[in-house]
Amino acid sequence: MKNLDFINNAKTNFAKQLKEAFADKDEAKMTSAFEQYATSLQQAIIDTAAEVGATADNAILAKRGFRQLTSEEQSFYNNIKTASKAVDVKQSLAGLDVTIPQTVIDTVLEDISNEHPLLDAINIENTYGSVKAIFATDTKQMAAWGALNSQIAQELAGTIEEKDFSASKLTAFIPVPKDMLELGATYIDAYVRRILADALAYGLEDGFINGDGKNKPIGILKNINGAVTAGAYPDKTATKVTKLDIKSYMPLIGKIAKGKGGKTKSVPFVDLIVNPVDYLTKVIPATTVLATDGSYKNNIFPYPTRVFQSEMIAVGTAALGQLSKYKACVSTGKGGKLEYSDQNQFLEDNRVYTIKTFATGFSYDETDFLKLDISALEPLAIEVTLNSKSST
Known part of the structure; x- marks a missing residue:
């Protein structure tokens, strides 16, 4: 993609601004960070589209970092384009039941793994819409000879735990300028995936490292055996x-x-x-x-x-x-619909959408x-x- 150095610098600034916003719990700073980064991505993609032209085939687009869409993805982005032209955007999206395809989320997670080695090492699982996950709490179970009696069955059952992470979510803003909507589904996809990948990556890294467990993951720096206050886990002793x-x-x-x-x-x-x-x-x-x-x-x-x-x-x-x-899951869940927001119009001549992504992360052992x-x-x-x- 054109202006890669410019985009990389914008991405670095985005990470720093989000870190400060997370630390200060300042929503205005988060919005500002999204605004600046989105503007950089928008212009880069618009410039690339102008350079490539309307006659480009899939091979040319693939070399520029764009991908061939599935029929479901094509329909999804076309629905966004249609809804954006409506007088009541929010109502139009609700009527279309616009839900981000799981293949988009899979690609986003793949992008995250390729560009964020720490998250790749954690091996985040996509739970495909479910906001509950089942884990084995003890990977070192001793086998027993003889019949599986009720006592042994009860012991084995105690090693299985269900996690409900419906209250733990990340929300990302996706401001889509009307000029970009006219470029077509392939370009919209590249933009939406980039915003989601970077927003999710930095948000997940912060949650998996520093999250206090209160509507967030339980971060690796938290004491899972410590006294929980108002739903929040304490820090480990350094x-x-x-x-x-x-x-x-x-x-x-x-x-x-x-x-x-x-x-x-x-x-x-x-x-x-x-x-x-x-x-x-x-x-x-x-x-x-x-x-x-x-x-x-x-x-x-x-x-x-x-x-x-x-x-x-x-x-x-x-x-x-x-x-x-470290156990980690991500799901768009029931809140995975792309929704129009009229409360975050921080750019002119834009349609601003939001996506809620549910995630959890925790350790089983304090050590x-x-x-x-x-x-x-x-x-x-x-x-x-x-x-x-x-x-x-």
Whole structure:
């Protein structure tokens, strides 16, 4: 797509503004962030459409980042275009029963996975309209010989848990300018998916990291065994870490390996989640040494470690654990209809739509993730010991 550097810069600013808005719980800041980012995307797509022209075939569009739509998706975007021209847009959408096709949500989740490694590592599940999900709470069940009596059946039943996340939702604004509506379904699809992917990605990252469980996911930095106040879970107590050497690092891995009821967990590797600023100024110096040949050797951890950067985690704070242990689901659910909003007209000559996406996320074990204080993390230094021999 044209002006990729411009779009990438706009995306970076969008993430920063959303982070501030989430932290301040300021809806006006969220609206402003959407406005600025949407304007950037709109102009880029309109410019691309003008450059490609009306005669472009699917192969040409595919090279520019656009995709061939299914018949259901084509109908969906055509319905939007039709409704947008009505005098009463809200009534027209209600009459059309406009629901975002699940294939669009699948593509959005795929886009998120490709561009947000942290969310890809979590492996978010699409529950296809359901706002309830069933999970096994204990992956290490002991098998028993003999008949399956009522006592064993009851024990197994206790390892299955249902999560209702109908109260936990993200809402994204999708301002669609009338000029873009005239470009056709393919271009509208690219725009809507980009807005949804980026809005969902940053919203989900914030929820999965910092969510307090009150109409939000329970974030990895929250204490799931702590006292819940008004539906909100407390923060974990941070462990101060000044070095990432073997003496400091391995006790942390040992804590992660301890599970419920004295059980142990397999930990073939760990994930370290840090703010990009800390990654550059703290983690790289703490995991890099100058070799004797004059080259730098980096990513030196005493245990297999994947590092993930997220702007949604605070500077000075890190999380250590296994992202694959975090349970996450996303669904458009009953609120997955695209709805017209007349309360968010922050751009002129626009039709502004909203989409509610339901999501949940939580850990089963308090030790799945540790909260670390890395504000005083020291650079890595190689210690050299000299052994002197005294002559007799």
